Amino acid sequence: MREAGTSGLRDFGCVAIDYLLVDAGSATPGYTSIADSGRKITREFCPSCGSPLFTRAETLPDSVFLKTGSVDEPEQIEPNCQIWTRRAVPWVYIDEKLPCFPEGCPSRPEGPQD
Template structure:
């Protein structure tokens, strides 16, 4: 595996991925659209494979999936970095745009396609899932 690193906009929070992501998906849920003003490319990783340096702020709410989701962001610049779901603490979501080399990953699926706006550019070569897919094993 190529080591993947990333950081927030101001650099106060940095992170390292110690293993390959389990999944790379473009999410079109309304929450991701609010966070990114578009679909958001998210990496699905094991919690133990994510090493974070710096302080994080959190915001928790119930997602469309019904799960309680905590989103973590830099308290200085506001960059949204990570997410975690109460029912699956063994996994974390990493926003791919914060990688130092976001081209090092390629999404394989569009999720929450039912919520995508009519103008969304959905790659026809990627699998489409209308709502929340099952987590990778």
């Protein structure tokens, strides 16, 4: 995650690609890298401002991992788990009322594991 330009915190939701509507007027630029799993992931951005929009995982071609900051009403989204807690910096709050996974979520082992 830190390689993606963050302090280790990111919030996203897994969305079926059939429900994704990008109103950008052009293709979303992106770059592909190799995740910890050894699989390819592609991060895509707004062509106008460069804001991160979503990540595609090679192992889940029918879904995207949508950055919640890119949606119109992110307050409507509630977390249901925390992943990669092993990599959290010391000051990160880990809500232990939610399922926590030190690595990627076992139900989606090939998610955006960067």
